[in-house]
Amino acid sequence: MKKTPSILLWILPVVSGVLFVTLWYAVRSGSGLQSWILPTPGEIIDAAWREHTRLLRAAGNTMVGALAGFLLAGTLGFATALLLGVSRSLRAGLYPWLLVLQMTPVIVLTPIIVLWAGPGLPGIITVTWLISFFPIVANMTQGLVSTDMNHVALFRMANASRLQEMLLLRVPSAMPYYLAGLRIAATLAPIGAIFGEYMVGNSAGGSGGLGFLVYSYNTQIKIPALFATALTSCLLGFIFVAAVSLLNWAVLHKWHDSYERDDH
Amino acid sequence: MKKTPSILLWILPVVSGVLFVTLWYAVRSGSGLQSWILPTPGEIIDAAWREHTRLLRAAGNTMVGALAGFLLAGTLGFATALLLGVSRSLRAGLYPWLLVLQMTPVIVLTPIIVLWAGPGLPGIITVTWLISFFPIVANMTQGLVSTDMNHVALFRMANASRLQEMLLLRVPSAMPYYLAGLRIAATLAPIGAIFGEYMVGNSAGGSGGLGFLVYSYNTQIKIPALFATALTSCLLGFIFVAAVSLLNWAVLHKWHDSYERDDH
Amino acid sequence: SKQTAEPTTTAGPVKIKFQTDWYPQPEHGGYYQALAKGYYAEEGLDVEILPGGPNAQVMTSVAVGRADLGMTDGDDVIVAIARGVPLKMVGAEMQRNPQGILFHTEHPVKSLKDLQGRTLMAGAGSTWIEVLRKKVGVEFNLLPLVGDLARFMNNTEFVQQCFVTHEPFFARQRGANVGTILIASDTYEPYRVMFTSREFLAKHPDVVGKFIRASVRGWVDYVTGDPAPANKLLAAKDDTMTPEFMAYSIKAMNDYQLVSGDPAKGEFAGQLTAARLEKQIKLLQEVGVLDKPVAVEDVATLEFIPQHKGSRDQTN
Amino acid sequence: MPLMVATASIVQFDAVRKRYGDGPLVLEGINLAVAPGDFITLIGPSGCGKSTVLKLVSGLNPASEGGLTVLGTTPKQARDRQAFIFQDATLLPWHTAEGNTELPLRLRGVTAAERKAKAREMLALVGLDKVSGYYPRQLSGGMKMRVSIARALTLAPELLLLDEPFGALDEMTRNRLNEELLTIRERSRFTAMFVTHSVSEAVFLSNRILVMAANPGRIHAEVKVEFPYPRRADLRATPAFQARVNEVSRLLHQVELPIHA
Amino acid sequence: MPLMVATASIVQFDAVRKRYGDGPLVLEGINLAVAPGDFITLIGPSGCGKSTVLKLVSGLNPASEGGLTVLGTTPKQARDRQAFIFQDATLLPWHTAEGNTELPLRLRGVTAAERKAKAREMLALVGLDKVSGYYPRQLSGGMKMRVSIARALTLAPELLLLDEPFGALDEMTRNRLNEELLTIRERSRFTAMFVTHSVSEAVFLSNRILVMAANPGRIHAEVKVEFPYPRRADLRATPAFQARVNEVSRLLHQVELPIHA
Numbered sequence A, B: 001m002k003k004t005p006s007i008l009l010w011i012l013p014v015v016s017g018v019l020f021v022t023l024w025y026a027v028r029s030g031s032g033l034q035s036w037i038l039p040t041p042g043e044i045i046d047a048a049w050r051e052h053t054r055l056l057r058a059a060g061n062t063m064v065g066a067l068a069g070f071l072l073a074g075t076l077g078f079a080t081a082l083l084l085g086v087s088r089s090l091r092a093g094l095y096p097w098l099l100v101l102q103m104t105p106v107i108v109l110t111p112i113i114v115l116w117a118g119p120g121l122p123g124i125i126t127v128t129w130l131i132s133f134f135p136i137v138a139n140m141t142q143g144l145v146s147t148d149m150n151h152v153a154l155f156r157m158a159n160a161s162r163l164q165e166m167l168l169l170r171v172p173s174a175m176p177y178y179l180a181g182l183r184i185a186a187t188l189a190p191i192g193a194i195f196g197e198y199m200v201g202n203s204a205g206g207s208g209g210l211g212f213l214v215y216s217y218n219t220q221i222k223i224p225a226l227f228a229t230a231l232t233s234c235l236l237g238f239i240f241v242a243a244v245s246l247l248n249w250a251v252l253h254k255w256h257d258s259y260e261r262d263d264h
Numbered sequence C: 001s002k003q004t005a006e007p008t009t010t011a012g013p014v015k016i017k018f019q020t021d022w023y024p025q026p027e028h029g030g031y032y033q034a035l036a037k038g039y040y041a042e043e044g045l046d047v048e049i050l051p052g053g054p055n056a057q058v059m060t061s062v063a064v065g066r067a068d069l070g071m072t073d074g075d076d077v078i079v080a081i082a083r084g085v086p087l088k089m090v091g092a093e094m095q096r097n098p099q100g101i102l103f104h105t106e107h108p109v110k111s112l113k114d115l116q117g118r119t120l121m122a123g124a125g126s127t128w129i130e131v132l133r134k135k136v137g138v139e140f141n142l143l144p145l146v147g148d149l150a151r152f153m154n155n156t157e158f159v160q161q162c163f164v165t166h167e168p169f170f171a172r173q174r175g176a177n178v179g180t181i182l183i184a185s186d187t188y189e190p191y192r193v194m195f196t197s198r199e200f201l202a203k204h205p206d207v208v209g210k211f212i213r214a215s216v217r218g219w220v221d222y223v224t225g226d227p228a229p230a231n232k233l234l235a236a237k238d239d240t241m242t243p244e245f246m247a248y249s250i251k252a253m254n255d256y257q258l259v260s261g262d263p264a265k266g267e268f269a270g271q272l273t274a275a276r277l278e279k280q281i282k283l284l285q286e287v288g289v290l291d292k293p294v295a296v297e298d299v300a301t302l303e304f305i306p307q308h309k310g311s312r313d314q315t316n
Numbered sequence D, E: 001m002p003l004m005v006a007t008a009s010i011v012q013f014d015a016v017r018k019r020y021g022d023g024p025l026v027l028e029g030i031n032l033a034v035a036p037g038d039f040i041t042l043i044g045p046s047g048c049g050k051s052t053v054l055k056l057v058s059g060l061n062p063a064s065e066g067g068l069t070v071l072g073t074t075p076k077q078a079r080d081r082q083a084f085i086f087q088d089a090t091l092l093p094w095h096t097a098e099g100n101t102e103l104p105l106r107l108r109g110v111t112a113a114e115r116k117a118k119a120r121e122m123l124a125l126v127g128l129d130k131v132s133g134y135y136p137r138q139l140s141g142g143m144k145m146r147v148s149i150a151r152a153l154t155l156a157p158e159l160l161l162l163d164e165p166f167g168a169l170d171e172m173t174r175n176r177l178n179e180e181l182l183t184i185r186e187r188s189r190f191t192a193m194f195v196t197h198s199v200s201e202a203v204f205l206s207n208r209i210l211v212m213a214a215n216p217g218r219i220h221a222e223v224k225v226e227f228p229y230p231r232r233a234d235l236r237a238t239p240a241f242q243a244r245v246n247e248v249s250r251l252l253h254q255v256e257l258p259i260h261a
């Protein structure tokens, strides 16, 4: 990868943003689409401003569920992958059931989730977790089994325990995989929470989140406001993605080839 | 990883399956849950048998959408990651918009999808694609930037073009990442299609898929049949996962450390 | 946007598409009856009924010309038109929306006021929820409607939104003692309506008129005559639909006078009145669903409403 | 071939054969008894199976046929009393030179302070005290190998396996580390199995040199080097030393010629 | 230091300094002119900057200060006329020995048949024709390095950079490959910059030997080796050869002593 002056890295998203918005307006006027199908960016920002108190409160509520679900997925995903990484037998025995968990449509589990976790926040967290859990497990597991066999030989020779091999060797070398999984989960957390609000949410005590707004704006055909809600959800997502990118940098920049600049 | 006799790899899922089913029955009887929250495995299999023509037909319909969406995600995800991998500038300009695409709740896009792709199958494929696309892009991109810098130096010295470096070096070395992404997408494809049937599907011309059955069993409170539908969706998913595992083996077993047996 | 209807000068029936808001079900029975009994054909129409689903996008479909006419809840159409979607109501399918509250008789809901303080599963953002909160003055805890009845079945205190023509049958079939109460009341009287796009209306008023006439005829026949022809079509589309259920559904439509309306108030099948629409628009404004007023002429045209006598004559 | 009493051997090969998977035979009929205190060097053409012999002793790969005991037990069970310097440096990229050096101590649960002290001592021995905070990607090829040597020496193994540890080093550093190795051996009395391509290094370090032949790998001849330990640097200048070097070189010629013929 | 006319030089360093990032100075004031046909060897202690010099010439790393031209242009632009044998074998794990060998030809768009023939020829030259279908993980350390040599030789570069290519090989193979290298050079007349730790290898191959010192890396002395090419194996046995070896060794002693003092 050629070295890019770092100012470009700030300018380019802006340039592509301008292009994107222009394209948007072009599509709107060119295709004869109307505001109730595809509002213009201006209309969306208008709506966001008009609804900003509601949006902010809802975003706050959704953030709680998304964050908790994300953290749960990040930690449980890590732990589960460790378990799967420990032995081929555990992998053979557990992986199929994880797949079943991942592949069962959430709607089927909704009543059970509500019953066991409770409606509202606990249920929302559970749904968010369910949705963002598997990408982490799948990636981290692949990372754990991809360890350089020469390094494994080193640990074997040092008579390292299974646990030491896992924690001091396989886990660090799986970090790029784990972080890629975490990045996927970061994008899934806010939409997972919104979906969770749909499925098991509850409006008690003003705890309605973006999911409620999506639903109401949709029923009430407040399309610009609906897009403003989507925008808000994207902004939440960006917070998660930014956090993961920061973590990625902190963990990898000193030693991993993805941060290697060929020119010093 | 210690070598496990391969017979164990077949027996263990069975053992864990038996444990799982036992646990299931224990939960059912211990918690006083009723059939319409959590049917027993027996009831589910009963229902699956009773409804098998309907399930099979629906599964066939869903499979079409899931497969097409999956293949689209697999190829477009690959291509997009190539584009992102080519330069840091492209990455900086495009990645944010990909994130926006991924993080916008599908319901907001539904009218546009219906309008541009059309309702029914085209819309279902679009939704499935939307859902399984990003994990592939995120993983493959991480893989493309994780290439060993010594190998990159080799290509630079051979005066390889940007394209050659991408296709002959970065792509092969990113394969473990790509395949992990594909595995995540494999689990997402059937539930994505079911979700798509919900969002943009219709049952025209007997094309109702599993999503339609989920809905109708749900309103008709045929909970065992509902779980049988979920089971069917899992089985579809297993077909995808198995296909990806096979691909994984074919691509990696000759050279990648994840297939290295330390004992010959 | 393209229209599928051809000028009627040529011989042969006019092909049109009609978009329903859900999977084929008895709540669409009138259209299927009209189809099965040839009422559309008699009018020179070749109607294709497009099934919907949970996110059917009925109004969008009609507005962009993917379908020529459609049906859905009346106040949704009012709101859409107020927001600039170029549609117009052309007739009523039901005089009252079958939307109701499903409860266990152990914890009954005798009037809507009984919902005070309870937990209700319903579609967030629905107009009637705002009406209940702001006009009837009841406060309740809202759970989003997913479409499952499992939670309802598991908890006798649970109440949930339903179609009085639909869910109670299945809940009773599973042994629950349930009752229903219609949401529509004197305060809030939503229609279920047929609508089309302004463009289609302007180009083919004759087709619209014929469609309404045949559909209302089909509806009256479906709920008062022998529903077998429509039911056969429905069962072919969705084989989970049993005869018992369809019979129940039709009975509920009659019990609640959904299609025919209350003759004592001068209501009849297909009717839309300016007064009721006016009242509805005002209500929507009062509860804040509509932020600006809209004229009745803009949301509906009454020129296709069949005369009461006429519709009765047709069923004879 | 010398055959000692099995119980007294540190390493005992009995008719060991090795093939990887269903590939060709890599080692054929290896018989070898390593006595306590032996410094055995394996020398022979590239690909003749030297690394494979060490991997069998370490238990990283199993023998296909024949008997093999290490420190009176199986190779794997003897692991906590062995150390292995691999042919590649095999450093963990996420640890600094120091972190890599102290790794085996860390795996044994040695306290942070103690292992830090030991790691610094060993890094100083290989001349890398100034770059202890460098990550592997910042080190030169020879520096990496020296970290790997320092790492193995932090342990006090009974049996040390060394696979071309000094191949990437300049002659001076190499000679100095040869001498250091023998000094350490005076103190901790380990037995060594050593692979090198340098005949003079082999003669300087070992009491026994096994010349291996390839296709399939086998022991062609053994040369005893009876110079008493401790050996001093000036040994290299003696005619007796040169004679041994010539003898080994002559044996190497015998095994190498056929390959490239 | 010899200073030739810049236009005639294959490689020209003018007061080049190099540091990695904000690390310490690694190379200081390097002045060097490599003439067409030169076979220049860099020799010096581990970590003195030999690999760094080659990386600067290859353009893989930029010089921090000073002027550097390669084949009359910038290092990067001269790349299609250079080949680099890295200190590590750097084989692609997903290609066989043959696949790795033919890679540079493939990158140049040579047809499959042609590059296969060339790869086989080069693998035979390094004695690996029998294992051309092996994947890197199935090869021994020396075999990997030989594949990497074969790979570089498939091209006919004007400038060949070799970073300890023969370090992992036994003496016989090493000598033989030394001789092969000179034979190939007779044919294709490349200029070479070579890194080794073996003084006799340096003397046998080069016409100029640069002895480098470390901390910071610099050229300590240059030794000219005037034996005419083609050189034959028996050159090694001549007293003149030994004299050069001794001279270089003596210079090495000068630069090495301070480091480990």
Ligand SMILES: Nc1ncnc2c1ncn2[C@@H]1O[C@H](COP(=O)(O)OP(=O)(O)OP(=O)(O)O)[C@@H](O)[C@H]1O
Residues within 6 Å of the ligand: D020, D023, D026, D045, D046, D047, D048, D049, D050, D051, D052, D053, D087, E131, E134, E137, E138, E139, E140, E141, E142, E143, E168, E170
């Ligand atoms: N993992 C493996 N799978 C298959 N064959 C292997 C494997 N490792 C080594 N071999 C083969 O075994 C033979 C001996 O290899 P080994 O590494 O022991 O050689 P060596 O004597 O150490 O050579 P060198 O001096 O080049 O390091 C070689 O022919 C090699 O191809």
Ligand SMILES: Nc1ncnc2c1ncn2[C@@H]1O[C@H](COP(=O)(O)OP(=O)(O)OP(=O)(O)O)[C@@H](O)[C@H]1O
Residues within 6 Å of the ligand: D131, D134, D137, D138, D139, D140, D141, D142, D143, D168, D170, E020, E023, E026, E045, E046, E047, E048, E049, E050, E051, E052, E053, E087
């Ligand atoms: N990428 C890098 N980042 C920082 N420092 C580096 C980097 N590469 C090399 N160095 C430093 O530059 C110096 C010279 O390294 P170089 O690899 O050129 O040495 P060398 O002469 O080739 O040594 P050897 O004989 O051990 O291979 C060393 O001190 C090393 O730590």
Ligand SMILES: [Mg+2]
Residues within 6 Å of the ligand: D050, D051, D052, D087, D163, E140, E141, E142
């Ligand atoms: Mg070896």
Ligand SMILES: [Mg+2]
Residues within 6 Å of the ligand: D140, D141, D142, E050, E051, E052, E087, E163
């Ligand atoms: Mg070097």
